[in-house]
Amino acid sequence: xxxxxxxxxxxxxxxxxxxxxxxxxxxxxxxxxxxxxxxxxxxxxxxxxxxxxxxxxxxxxxxxxxxxxxxxxxxxxxxxxxxxxxxxxxxxxxxxxxxxxxxxxxxxxxxxxxxxxxxxxxxxxxxxxxxxxxxxxxxxxxxxxxxxxxxxxxxxxxxxxxxxxxxxxxxxxxxxxxxxxxxxxxxxxxxxxxxxxxxxxxxxxxxxxxxxxxxxxxxxxxxxxxxxx
Amino acid sequence: xxxxxxxxxxxxxxxxxxxxxxxxxxxxxxxxxxxxxxxxxxxxxxxxxxxxxxxxxxxxxxxxxxxxxxxxxxxxxxxxxxxxxxxxxxxxxxxxxxxxxxxxxxxxxxxxxxxxxxxxxxxxxxxxxxxxxxxxxxxxxxxxxxxxxxxxxxxxxxxxxxxxxxxxxxxxxxxxxxxxxxxxxxxxxxxxxxxxxxxxxxxxxxxxxxxxxxxxxxxxxxxxxxxxx
DNA sequence: GCAAAAGTGTTTCTCGTACACCCATGG
DNA sequence: CCATGGGTGTACGAGAAACACTTTTGC
Numbered sequence: 001x002x003x004x005x006x007x008x009x010x011x012x013x014x015x016x017x018x019x020x021x022x023x024x025x026x027x028x029x030x031x032x033x034x035x036x037x038x039x040x041x042x043x044x045x046x047x048x049x050x051x052x053x054x055x056x057x058x059x060x061x062x063x064x065x066x067x068x069x070x071x072x073x074x075x076x077x078x079x080x081x082x083x084x085x086x087x088x089x090x091x092x093x094x095x096x097x098x099x100x101x102x103x104x105x106x107x108x109x110x111x112x113x114x115x116x117x118x119x120x121x122x123x124x125x126x127x128x129x130x131x132x133x134x135x136x137x138x139x140x141x142x143x144x145x146x147x148x149x150x151x152x153x154x155x156x157x158x159x160x161x162x163x164x165x166x167x168x169x170x171x172x173x174x175x176x177x178x179x180x181x182x183x184x185x186x187x188x189x190x191x192x193x194x195x196x197x198x199x200x201x202x203x204x205x206x207x208x209x210x211x212x213x214x215x216x217x218x219x220x221x222x223x224x225x226x227x228x229x
Numbered sequence: 230x231x232x233x234x235x236x237x238x239x240x241x242x243x244x245x246x247x248x249x250x251x252x253x254x255x256x257x258x259x260x261x262x263x264x265x266x267x268x269x270x271x272x273x274x275x276x277x278x279x280x281x282x283x284x285x286x287x288x289x290x291x292x293x294x295x296x297x298x299x300x301x302x303x304x305x306x307x308x309x310x311x312x313x314x315x316x317x318x319x320x321x322x323x324x325x326x327x328x329x330x331x332x333x334x335x336x337x338x339x340x341x342x343x344x345x346x347x348x349x350x351x352x353x354x355x356x357x358x359x360x361x362x363x364x365x366x367x368x369x370x371x372x373x374x375x376x377x378x379x380x381x382x383x384x385x386x387x388x389x390x391x392x393x394x395x396x397x398x399x400x401x402x403x404x405x406x407x408x409x410x411x412x413x414x415x416x417x418x419x420x421x422x423x424x425x426x427x428x429x430x431x432x433x434x435x436x437x438x439x440x441x442x443x444x445x446x447x448x449x450x451x452x453x454x455x456x457x458x
Numbered sequence: 459g460c461a462a463a464a465g466t467g468t469t470t471c472t473c474g475t476a477c478a479c480c481c482a483t484g485g
Numbered sequence: 486c487c488a489t490g491g492g493t494g495t496a497c498g499a500g501a502a503a504c505a506c507t508t509t510t511g512c
Contacts, residue, residue, distance in 0.1 A: 004231040008280050009238040012310075012321055051237050051319050055310035079308045079323045081241075081284030090280050092241050092323070094308045163464075180466070181502065188500090204463040205509035392491075409493070410475065417473090433489040434482035 010081070010090040014059040015046030015131065017077065017095065017138030018067065021155035022102035023164075025120050026171050028135060030127070031066060032115035037087050038128030044135065045116075046093065059096040066116065073099040073154040078137050085130045093129075097138045099154035146172050147229050150191065153212040159195060161207040162186065169229075185229070191217045239310070239319040243288040244275030244360065246306065246324065246367030247296065250384035251331035252393075254349050255400050257364060259356070260295060261344035266316050267357030273364065274345075275322065288325040295345065302328040302383040307366050314359045322358075326367045328383035375401050376458050379420065382441040388424060390436040391415065398458075414458065420446045 018029035030042040045066040049058040055076065064070045077095040085091065102118070119125070127135065146152050152168050153160075166182045186192060193213045198206040217227070247258035259271040274295040278287040284305065293299045306324040314320060331347070348354070356364065375381050381397050382389075395411045415421060422442045427435040446456070 002233040002235060003237045004233050005238070005240075006231060007277065008232045009234070010241050010278065010280070011234075012239050012241060048236065049239065049310070049321070051239070052312060054312055055308060055321065058310075076307060078305060079284060081278070081287075081323070083281060083283055092278070092284065092321075094310070094321070161464085178502070178504085179464090180504085183465080184467095185501085201511090202463080203511040204461075205465080207464055390491085407476075408491090409477085412492080413494095414474085430484085431490080432484040434491045436491055 008090075010092045011086075012049045013046055013091055013093045014049055014055060014062055015044045015080075015093050015095045015134055016059055016063055016074075017044060017097040017135055018063065018100060019097065019138070019142060019155065020100045020102040020118055021168060021171075022118070024167070024171075026155075027102070027118040027120055028124065028138075029067065030117060030119055030124070032117075033128055041128040042119075042125050043128035044095075044131045049094070055094050056096075059094075059098075063098060069100060073151065077134070077141055080130055080134060082130060093134070095134045095137065097141060099142075099151060101155055101157050103157050142172060148227055150212060150217060150227050159197065159209040159211055161199060161209060163207060165210075189220075189225075189227070191220065191227070237319075239321045240315075241278045242275055242320055242322045243278055243284060243291055244273045244309075244322050244324045244363055245288055245292055245303075246273055246326040246364055247292065247329060248326065248367070248371060248384065249329045249331040249347055250397060250400075251347070253396070253400075255384075256331070256347040256349055257353065257367075258296065259346060259348055259353070261346075262357055270357040271348075271354050272357035273324075273360045278323070284323050285325075288323075288327075292327060298329060302380065306363070306370055309359055309363060311359060322363070324363045324366065326370060328371075328380060330384055330386055332386050371401060377456055379441060379446060379456050388426065388438040388440055390428060391439060392436060394439075418449075418454075418456070420449065420456070 016029075020027045020029065029045060031045045033039055033041050033043050045062060047058075047062045047065075049055060050061075053061065056074070059074055059076075060070065063072070063074070074096055075098075077097045079092060079094045081092045083090060085093070121139065124132075124135065126132070142151065146169065152165065152172070155168060156164055162183055163179075165186070166177055166179065169182075170177055191213055192210045193216075195209045195211055197209045199209065200206065221227075245258075249256045249258065258274060260274045262268055262270055262272050274291060276287075276291045276294075278284060279290075282290065285303070288303055288305075289299065292301070292303070303325055304327075306326045308321060308323045310321040312319060314322070350368065353361075353364065355361070371380065375398065381394065381401070384397060385393055391412055392408075394415070395406055395408065398411075399406055420442055421439040422445075424438045424440055426438045428438065429435065450456075
């Protein structure tokens with residue numbers, strides 16, 4: 001069975017830049033391609049958009065199939081349409097980026113792809129297609145967005161220490177932050193809920209745990225509050 | 230002649246939200262549709278992506294065909310892919326937004342479309358397809374982006390008065406700004422070149438003209454400078 | 459008692475904000 | 486001389502930045 005159209009059409013795919021944070025490093029999920037072209041090369045997870053699903057749905061479906069994770073932060077990134085970005089034929093790819101906490105979730109490390117793995121951002125191999133560009137666009141996006149949107153929390157467990165949060169920002173922004181100033185700033189914002197719990201079984205003073213309070217955050221936004229760094 | 234594919238494919242279009250500023254108001258360019266569906270309704274300019282052009286090229290070509298303007302600020306906005314966004318068939322639209330100065334450029338007010346016109350933002354009619362959503366996304370984008378990227382200058386003539394710039398910001402951000410503080414802030418940034426020229430033939434004290442210095446701006450960026458409001 | 463991370467305050471300085479009057483020009 | 490918009494300075498307060506020591510815990 002084939003489908004006939006009066007004019008030629010690009011194929012439409014979604015590709016996902018999935019960022020994970022595993023208690024120290026920011027990583028990205030890659031899939032090793034099992035078929036040509038670029039067989040054996042690493043690539044971003046993705047696939048064709050079906051006719052009965054929206055772009056968002058396609059991205060979420062692909063991610064579920066390839067990682068087993070369905071409940072994550074997912075946002076459209078950019079669409080890539082260079083004429084020759086796929087050697088076989090014209091393909092337009094709508095890229096998404098996702099944020100995931102690698103401690104809480106257990107990620108299905110493979111699927112129909114030959115292999116899958118988490119790569120440290122400065123240790124990424126050459127990627128298939130224009131996926132290097134897509135990845136760079138994704139990195140630029142979270143670098144920019146983390147400063148004025150509370151997306152960092154998506155990469156942490158629900159309950160976290162302030163030092164974890166600070167370290168996350170330091171990794172993403174590639175800079176050093178002052179502990180006291182960081183704490184003052186975050187706590188002054190009033191978007192963190194201070195929990196009664198503290199971490200357990202550590203060989204040093206146990207840290208207090210916090211939780212991001214989305215409700216409070218949204219209330220503040222309505223009042224004109226701007227999250228900033 | 231028809232084109233046959235093994236799997237069905239969405240059609241791919243580009244749609245453009247073209248913002249213009251005409252010495253007082255922020256406007257958007259709309260086209261009155263000459264054909265079904267939504268014949269007679271107003272819509273964003275746009276059209277199908279050809280197989281031999283990238284998405285950016287498609288947007289620029291459509292804009293050239295419908296407005297006669299080719300040299301303008303154009304940036305990808307978002308891709309829209311709701312399954313039923315076009316009643317005829319599945320269409321994925323990659324939306325762009327463009328900024329244009331309506332004083333300097335003379336806009337070809339029509340083309341193959343039945344009619345075209347500039348609409349004040351709070352005077353936009355019901356739009357075809359999901360173009361209302363696309364327009365709102367575009368408005369949200371410039372509202373957000375104008376604060377931390379120097380895109381406002383794209384809407385002004387090359388040489389402008391500080392009061393024009395301030396008024397532009399007031400319109401886009403829908404707020405009042407203090408004249409003295411606004412001037413101090415902008416001049417402190419050192420991205421404006423103070424020209425020797427002043428405006429002519431006005432029934433009041435003539436204003437000094439300024440020009441945005443892109444080179445200085447890019448130098449500052451490299452040094453870690455952040456444009457902000 | 460030592461290693462390792464948690465937690466805490468003060469000072470300085472920059473910048474955001476609020477605010478009112480005189481200036482230049484054309485008609 | 487009047488209407489219109491152009492142009493300027495200061496005082497206050499909030500928050501950014503810089504900076505070092507004590508606390509708690511497990512081993």
